[in-house]
Amino acid sequence: MNREISQAVIRRMPRYYRYLGDLLDEGVERISSNELSAKMKVTASQIRQDLNNFGGFGQQGYGYNVQYLYEEIGKILGLEEQHNIIVIGAGNLGQALANYSKFEKLGFMIIGLFDVNPKLQGQYIRGIPIMMLEELEEFAQGHQIDIATLTMPKSTADSIANRLVDIGVHAIWNFAHVDLDLMDENVVVENVHLSESLMQLSYNMLRSRTELCP
C-alpha cells in the first residue's frame, strides 16, 4: 500500500463508502465514475484519482462494481475487523456516543465508559457499563481496547491520554478541546473540535453575508 497518501484523500474515503453503501441499499450493481460524480458532486477525475491511490478498482467501459468497491474501501478503512472502543467521560457527550448504535454496524463496539463521578458507578448505557476511572487499568487487563474516546474536560486530557498509552492504547478519538501532548508519537489521534467547527461555520456565514450585501 502506498504510504504517501494524503490525509485529504483519506478524509474523502468514508464519504465514498457511505455513497456506495446507499447505492447497495438501492440495489445498484455498477456505476460509472461520471454517475458517481454527479451524485457526490465531485469531479469524475477526482474520483478516479482518489481511487487510483489504492489501485483503481474500475474497468474501462464498465465502471465500478458497487459491491466490490464498497468492500475494498471497507478494507482500506480497516472496517474488516472489529474495533473495541472505550469512552472516558460519561457525561452527555460520552453517553450520546454510547447510545449511537450506528457505530456498531461499522464494527466499532463501545465496550465501556469511565468517569470520576461516583453517582454514575454501576449504571449502564444501552447495556454498556459505566465504571470508575480508577478501574481502567484492571479493565484493560481483561479486555482489548483499540480506541479510547476522550470526552472529559481539557484540563485532565493529557494525563489521562498518557495513562491510556501506558496500558497499550494506540488510537485516541479526542473530543477534548486541546491538542494532546503524548509521550508516544506512534499513537494515532483524530480530533473532533466542535467549537472550532462552529467557528468555521460562523466565518462562512459572515463571508456569505458580505458577498450578498457588500
Place this chain on the structure above:
Amino acid sequence: MNREISQAVIRRMPRYYRYLGDLLDEGVERISSNELSAKMKVTASQIRQDLNNFGGFGQQGYGYNVQYLYEEIGKILGLEEQHNIIVIGAGNLGQALANYSKFEKLGFMIIGLFDVNPKLQGQYIRGIPIMMLEELEEFAQGHQIDIATLTMPKSTADSIANRLVDIGVHAIWNFAHVDLDLMDENVVVENVHLSESLMQLSYNMLRSRTELCP
C-alpha cells in the same frame, strides 16, 4: 476582505484563536511567530502566511500582540456578535450540545431544542426549552435564528433543512449522516460526520500498524 481564502486556512484560524486565548489566560502579552510555531507545532512561515491572508497583524522585530491578534481573529471568525442557535433533535447528542456551556463564551447561544417525541415536550435542558417540531415556524416568528443544528436521523434531514431555509435560516451545523440537498445554495453548511471521523482514525491505525510491523 480577500474572498479567495481557502477553507484549509479558515480551518486553522480557530486553532490560532484557541492558542492565543490560552496565552492571554497565562498573561502573555506578545509572542513571536517562532514561539507560536513551537507551541502549535506548525511552521513559523505557515503562521505568517495564514495571517497575511487577513493583513498580517505582526510587527517586524516585535512579533504579535497577543490581545490584539486574539481580538482580530475573533472578528474574522464572526465572534464579535452573538449567534442564536436552535437544535433539531433533542436526543442524546442534541442534549449534549445544549449542555455544553463553552459555546456561550464564544457567543453561540442555544435558544431552543425541537423534537417530535411528545415525552420531551415542556422539558428544559440547562434552562433551554424543548419544543415540538410543529412549533418551529411559530418560534421563528418571535426569535432570530442564526444557526440550526441538525441531530436527527438522516431520513428526515433534507425535509427539515429545507423547512429551516424557508423560515430564513442561512447556516446549518449538520450532524446528520448525509450531505444535505438544499434548495437554496446560499445556505452555509458545516458537516460533523462522526462515523467518518472514526473511519479516518481506523485507517490511520491500520497504516501505523503496517508501518511498525511490515
